[in-house]
Amino acid sequence: MENTVTEASSDKTTPYLVLVEFAYKHLDFHLAELSSILEIHGIRLGSEQCQVVPLxxxxNYDEVKKRRNQQPDHQPCRSYVILSFPPKEASSWAGETAETNVQGGCHQFDPRIAVRPSDKLNASPYVNSIAEILYKSVLVKSVIELWGYSSESLEDCADxxxxxxxxxxxxxxxQSTLRPILSDPLQSWKFTVHTLxxxxxRxxxxxxxxxxxxxxxxxxGPVKMKQPSQEYVLIREIELDGKASPYSLSEDKEGRTKSEPAKEFHSNNEIRTQKHKCCTAPLAFYFGRFLGGPRQDSRGLESYTLKNRPYLGPTSMDAELSFVMTNLGLVKTRDIVYDPFVGTGSILLSCALRxxxxxxxxxDIRVLRGKGGDQQIWKNFEHYNLxxxxxxxxDNALYNKHFRHHADAPPSAGSEKFSTPLYDxxxxxxxxxIRAGARKTGSKREHVRPVLQENRHDHIAQxxxxxxxxxxxxxxxxxxxxxxxxxxxxYVIPSFRDFNPTVDLPRHECLELVHSCYQPFNGELGRSxxxxxxxxxxxxxxxxxxxxxxWIHGAASAEKCANxxxxxxxxxxxxxxxxxxxxxxxxxxxxxxxxxxxxxSKNLQE
Amino acid sequence: MSNNSKAAKGKGYPLKITAVEVKVIQNPNGGGFEGSDLEFVKRLLPTLDWPALVQAANDVGIPTLPPLLTVELSEDASFLQALYHILMNVHLIKGMLTCPVTGREFPVTDGIPNMMLEEDECS
Structure with missing residues (x-):
């Protein structure tokens, strides 16, 4: 890995590197969402056009692992991804004018993706800058044009x-774009240090x-702390555990309890922070120019959170994950999206927002109809003016009976009516x-009793x-x-930790698995x-x-997500x-x- | 609407619509008809069963659709805009969908067609 780094920086035509910083959560989803977002914009991750550079x-990381008693194949969970683009295309990725990127329109999260008509796809390859593209991802925190990075030392990074x-x-x-920016006396700037x-x-x-x-x-240019035209960022990355707290804190505690257990009780905050600081050796330093994404606040996503919606149910999907699912589904403006288990419509809502x-x-007619007043699916859509x-x-089990036959091609025999598949x-x-039980139409009896004609109009199907x-x-x-x-x-599938996506997921000859991202809950359970x-x-x-x-393992696999x-x-x-x-x-x-x-009984008495 | 007309049961298709209440939304979002909407309608055309749609539109009181979808029409922007309006902005709020073969009725209430079958109809 080290070799590729030095090679890349000594090579004269270095690729254009972009550092993508993710929120430190849903770690397993980062790359899946990133590649989906890029794919919506016609960029294939891993192609020559755009590649992932290993962090x-x-x-001495091997020694660190040994000290922590970690497995030799342990990899740190990191919330950064470096993308590399061909140097020729650098200016289009950076955006036309640098100014629009930093303080321009990128501030509010806008879920809509306007996609160019397909016939114009090849005419102008990149309309959007990389920051604009990645901004559609809910998990991306910021996008930084990477000037230099190093895992060795700050000085190395600076060099x-x-x-x-x-x-x-x-x-x-x-030479052609950045140097003019640097030497422009009108371009104000600031320098910030981010230490996670x-x-x-100070x-x-x-x-x-x-x-x-x-x-x-x-x-x-002059230094300006508020709304500068350019922001230069230094990031010091340390290793965090899966719960986003620094690794060495726990390591530090253990070390202390072993050698000097008495001090545990005297440790006040000051000692702790000091200890903490010297123990969290950095994983890497990154320096670059800020391209987009306010780093601290949640950039307008809060207006979409569940609590701001009129109609909710016990299993409404949270806004962030619905957006991630929307992205994984490559949903674009004017696509047609179907949810066979719509419930309160929380997933469709994020698709509609796009x-x-x-x-x-x-x-279940009860969730569809709602409770009257504001408690209706429509109200959520009206709330966002959709x-x-x-x-x-x-009943999804009876889809065939409910809907017209879809086919990719007309059936060979006969003139049976068909329609092309509808949903994107x-x-x-x-x-x-777990929370909501699944039901389908049917009867518990072995021999279904016919519903009497006179009862039909208000009969409730079993x-x-x-x-x-x-x-x-x-x-x-x-x-x-x-x-x-x-x-x-x-789709979402709950899974225990022993769930192996390669063998336990359901499969279909017409469908190919693209991503499977695991989100651990507490204990053994999680969902993918x-x-x-x-x-x-x-x-x-x-x-x-x-x-x-x-099911590849037949009933055994099916059993894993049942009961x-x-x-x-x-x-x-x-x-x-x-x-x-x-x-x-x-x-x-x-x-x-x-x-x-x-x-x-009191009420009755009264 | 688009889906009501598409929803059908086995051989019994297309469902006849008896409208009690129809809601027509003018210009949702206050926005106009955009280029992307045009693309959208064009993409929808091959999925439509035209005679069934004409019938459905008649049922809800829109007798303006031409009986045949010609190639010229499918390129005509103003026609597509009108079609878009019928497909997207006309909602059947209350009424009944009737199967032409068996006479089985599916009620529509609050804009939600209830396509549920009785348990003895499943097999």
Whole structure:
């Protein structure tokens, strides 16, 4: 890894590097969302056009791991990605004028993606700067034009940055675009130091800044702390554990308890921060020019959070993850998106915010109809001034009966009517029986009793429990049938830690797995967001074969995502103190019931 | 609307619409008809069952659709705009969808068609 770094910086035509900083959460989703966002804009991650550069690691990282008793294959969880672009295209990625990037329109998060008509795709390759593109990702915190980076020392980073900006290649981006910016007396600027998870005093930050004096001395313009035209950023990255707290803190504690346990009680904050500081060795330093994204606040996303919506249900998907799913589904303006388990419409809402046309259906008429007044699906869409989605009450298990036949090509025999697949994306959070139970139409009796004619008009169809494995196979089948070629299916699947995405996920011949991102909850349970792409035309005649091949390990795999509620309760029972807690809860319920009963009898008496 | 007309049950298709209440939204978002909307309608055309749509539009009281979709029409911007309006902005709020073969009725309330089948109709 070190070799590639030195090679790249000594090479005269260095690629244009962009550092993408993610929020330190949903770590598994970062790359998936990044590549999806790029794909929406016609950029393939990993192609010559755009590549991921491995992040630098300190040389002594192996020793650090050993000291922490970590596995030799342990990799730090990092919330940075470096993208490299061909140097020729640097100016288009950076944006036309530098000014629009920093303080320009990028401040408010706007979920809409205006996509150029497909016929013009090749005419003008990049309309958007990389900051504008990545800004559509909810997890991206900021985008920085990377001038230099190093895992060795601050000085090394400063040297590399200076080397890059003063490259003698005359037609390079540095010479033709950046140097004029630096030597423009009207371009105000500021320098900021970002240290994640560690604190530095002003003096220390000053010292860090001075390390970069060679580069900063090139800047002619005035320093301006509020709304400068340019912002130069130094990032000091340390290793964080999965919960976004610095690693060495726990290491430090352990070390102390072993050698001098008495001090544990005397440690006041001051000692702690000092200790903390010297122990968190940096993973890397990055220096560059800020291209986009306010770093601290949540950049306008809060107006989309669930609590600001009129209508909610117990399983509404949170705004951030819905947007991530929207992105994984490559949803663009004017796409048609379908959610067969729409519920309160939280996922469709984020698609509609992107400008997609939404269709949703659910078997439960109660959530669809809402509670009247503000408690309706439409109200959420009206709240954001979005067009009304199409909502139906259907049963996904009976999709074939509900909807017209979709086919990729006209059926060979006969003149049967057909329509081309309709949906660009199917994005859904199917019920798994943890919070919301899945049901489908059916009867518990072996021999279904016919519904009497006179009862039909107000008969309520019986429903039976819908096994999770069937939920999945029906979902995949419907997706395979109704998606356009290249369309995406994105769904949520709860999974225990032993869930192996390569063998345990349901599969379909027409669908290809694109991403599977795991989000751990506490304990053993987590959930994965899975994205699949339709790669082949659906053949109704093969339906039997499709459904046989859904689970690679047959019933064993299906079992893994079934009966989750029971498994969770089982796991809770294993924990120490379950009995006592259960007893307390039981008492509470009893008391609750009692008080209710008393109230009722009081009311009756009155 | 677009989906109501597309939703059908087995052989019984297209469903006849009996409209009680129809809501026509003028210019959602207050925005006009944009180029991207035009692209959108064009993309929708191959998915439409034209005679069924004409019938459906008639049922809800819009008898203006031409009986045949010609190639010229599918390039005509003003026609596409009118079609877009019918597809996207006309909502059936209350009414009944009737299967032409079996006479089975599916009620539409609050804009939500209830396509649920009884348990004895599933097999």
């Amino acid at each position: 630098p690691l300190p040389k 590399r940055a200076h080397q890059w900006i003063t490259t003698p290649v005359s037609h390079s981006f540095q 998870g560690t604190k530095f005093t 003096e220390e930050q000053d010292r860090m800044r001075l390390t970069f004096h060679k580069t900063l001395d090139l800047i002619v 400008g997609a046309y939404c269709v949703g259906s659910d078997i 067009p009304r989605p199409e909502i139906l009450r259907t 994306a199917i994005i859904t959070d199917p019920p798994y029986g 429903t039976v429990v819908y096994p999770v494995s069937d939920v999945m196979s029906d979902l995949l089948n419907v997706a395979a049938k109704t998606l356009t070629l290249g369309g995406r299916l994105v 967001i899975v994205a699949m792409k339709k790669i082949a035309a659906y053949d109704e005649g093969k339906r039997q074969r499709y459904s046989e091949k859904i 989750l509620r029971e498994k969770i309760i089982e796991a809770a029972k294993q924990k120490p103190g379950y009995e006592e807690k259960a007893a307390i809860r039981k008492e509470k319920r009893k008391a609750n019931k009692q008080s209710k009963r008393e109230k009722r």
